[in-house]
Structure formats: structure tokens, C-alpha cells
Amino acid sequence: MKVISVVGYKKSGKTALVSALVRQLSGFGTVGTVKHMGELRLNPEETDTGRHFDAGADMVIGITGTELVSFARDSDLEDALDMLCDRGIDFAVVEGFKKSNLPKIALGDVEGVSNVVIRIPEEVDPHEELTASLVGIALAQPDRYTLEALIKKIRKNPKIRKAGAIGTFSGIVRELAGDMKTSRLEFEKYEPEASKVLDRIREEIKQKEGILEVLIHHKTGVIEAGEDIVYIVIASAHRTELFPALSEAIERVKAEAPIWKKEFTEIEEFWVHDKEHA
Structure with missing residues (x-):
């Protein structure tokens, strides 16, 4: 699995760029994404799965007719990437996680990041030519395997x-x-x-x-x-x-x-x- 991260400040256009990358990379294989959500709780206490989690379950899985969502304790970015890799996903696009060691596409003058492979302007239009060049960068990344x-x-x-x-x-x-x-x-x-x-x-x-x-x-x-x-x-x-x-x-x-x-x-x-x- 090849991994690339998109980092930038709030409202810098990260999500639009990630979406454009996902659309293009899906033509080369399966794609998974990871997003840094801050302190937002995705599994609130008033839901049944939230009650399961608050009761002490280490992992809770919710299944609908079209989706499967899991919530786990003591997990981090590495765990998330391993989960995608275990599923046989070909590409992972990560939004956020500025302090990680992942190869990064940096938007604007975002500071405090390492391993930047390319820096582009904030809120840039993710047009086809730009996205194609970024896809080339993603394809050149080393493979991660579990x-x-x-x-x-x-x-x-x-x-x-x-x-x-x-x-x-x-x-x-x-x-x-x-x-x-x-x-x-x-x-x-x-x-x-x-x-x-x-x-x-x-x-x-x-x-x-x-x-x-x-x-x-x-x-x-x-x-x-x-x-x-x-x-x-x-x-x-x-x-x-x-x-x-x-x-x-x-x-x-x-x-x-x-x-x-x-x-x-x-x-x-x-x-x-x-x-x-x-």
C-alpha cells in the first residue's frame, strides 16, 4: 500500500485536494483515507454503540445496510494504516497528522512538518493537471505491507x-x-x-x-x-x-x-x- 498525506491549516483546501486525489487514484487501485478529527466524538454516548463503548468494550462495530464503522480504544495513525493495509487497500490518503513521518503534500506556509515532498498554494484549484502530478508522487512512494x-x-x-x-x-x-x-x-x-x-x-x-x-x-x-x-x-x-x-x-x-x-x-x-x- 502506498501512503501520502495532505497537510495544511484549517480552510486551506485539504479536503478538496484529498477528494481529487481519491478520484484519480481510484483509477489505479483501491483507495482508503484517514482523517484527523481532533477531539470530536464520532460515537456519542446517546447512541447504542456509544453505550457499548462507554460500558467498557475495547472495540465496537456498527453495521448498516451499506456501511460498517468500527470504534476502538488506544488506536493511532499506525493502527489505522495497518487496518487499511490488512484489507488489501492499494493507496491510503491521509488528511492531517502534521507531526507524522509520512510523505506530505503541504498546503501553503504550514509549519512544523517534516518529509514534505511538495508544497503547493492554499485553496489551490485541484485541476486535472495538478492532480495528475500529485498522483505521480503518490505512485512513487514506497510500499507499506502487513x-x-x-x-x-x-x-x-x-x-x-x-x-x-x-x-x-x-x-x-x-x-x-x-x-x-x-x-x-x-x-x-x-x-x-x-x-x-x-x-x-x-x-x-x-x-x-x-x-x-x-x-x-x-x-x-x-x-x-x-x-x-x-x-x-x-x-x-x-x-x-x-x-x-x-x-x-x-x-x-x-x-x-x-x-x-x-x-x-x-x-x-x-x-x-x-x-x-x-
């Missing part, structure tokens, strides 16, 4: 009719290793070589007997203890072919892909490659 999204993607492969098994591997940040406590890891990819290596590993494992599809996604940036680092999803004709392929895939990713890891512990921080070769 494990569920990759499983959905592999199930859409026509070869899935020959599959008898789907196996997954999830690598996570290990917090405790002996007496050492790790708070987070930071990953950097040497691109475009890293993507080429991952593609080569995928294609070579797909050539093995009984392997129908292989998907690999390795995250970059800072990843906290307990969070996911890498996903591998493989579809095979039989389970006996599946597990050796999963094992080979992760070992090759670790050995061959130019992806560097920095570890942050209670007492030090270091690039793992440097320490291993010291």
Missing part, C-alpha cells in the same frame, strides 16, 4: 488454485538476549541493490519444485522491541516443499541483501555489521 496484506496478495495469484499450503515467516525485534536488553533496531537499505537482491531471491526460490509464489518484505527505519521486521510468505503445492523454502528464504535475505542493522541496547548503540567484523 503480513495479512501479503497473504491477501498471494491468494490473488491465479496459481493459488494449485496450492495446498501457505506458510509465513515473521522476524521481530528480540528484546532480551541473555543479559542484554534491546530497545529498538534501525535498518538501512542500500538501494536499488537491496530490492534487486530480494527480487532475485524470490525468483530463484520460485523455481524450486512445488513452489508457486514467494513474497518478501523487509522494513526500514527504526523498529521498536517486539515489532515486526521482515515478512516472508510462500505458497506451495505441498507442505513438505514449504518449510525448506521458508528457511532458505530468510537465511538468504540475512546473508545476501545489503540491509544494515543498528542495535540500541541499555548500554550502547552499534552497527551490527561493524561489531561482527571488528
